[in-house]
Amino acid sequence: RLSRLINNVLLMAKLTRNTQHAELKTHTVAELIDGVRSKLSTQIERAGFDLNLNCDASTADATINVDEDWFSQIMINLVDNAIKFSAQSDVKLIELSCQHLSNNKLQFKIRDHGPGINKQQMKKIFQLFYRSESELTRKTVGTGIGLALVHQMVVNMNGQIDVVNTEPGVEFKVQFPAENN
Numbered sequence: 710r711l712s713r714l715i716n717n718v719l720l721m722a723k724l725t726r727n728t729q730h731a732e733l734k735t736h737t738v739a740e741l742i743d744g745v746r747s748k749l750s751t752q753i754e755r756a757g758f759d760l761n762l763n764c765d766a767s768t769a770d771a772t773i774n775v776d777e778d779w780f781s782q783i784m785i786n787l788v789d790n791a792i793k794f795s796a797q798s799d800v801k802l803i804e805l806s807c808q809h810l811s812n813n814k815l816q817f818k819i820r821d822h823g824p825g826i827n828k829q830q831m832k833k834i835f836q837l838f839y840r841s842e843s844e845l846t847r848k849t850v851g852t853g854i855g856l857a858l859v860h861q862m863v864v865n866m867n868g869q870i871d872v873v874n875t876e877p878g879v880e881f882k883v884q885f886p887a888e889n890n
Contacts, residue, residue: 731776739769795823835860
């Protein structure tokens, strides 16, 4: 855990100084999802959660230009947060889906069934060191680096990230331009 924290701090420093760049390569959505699934399955099972993965065949064959390691790190971080913040929920389910949007972008959604995020905090969660809980009421561990790092990696790969509350839970939406095949 400490090693991952140090690596995240170092990567964030490099990204903010523009000395670290993504190694963009074309990958199919199926390749990326398979890689992520193998990395997430143990983490999700160990936490007592189920994974609902929904990616139709037409989207699975689509391609995007991303850094595969960064993509995996983004998904792992978002799923880790979903598990952490919905640990007390009745529904122990993480939903990961992908779809081709009409604007020729591919969207990946990670949803949990936890309490959601306070609307006033939504604009701040991608800021470095921001924590959604106060020091006195904090029930989860973390440093406030993860979502800032996710945001930087997504933007550095020409993508966009957004978050919305769902009933129940929260859903992160990550979009990347689709490659024209």
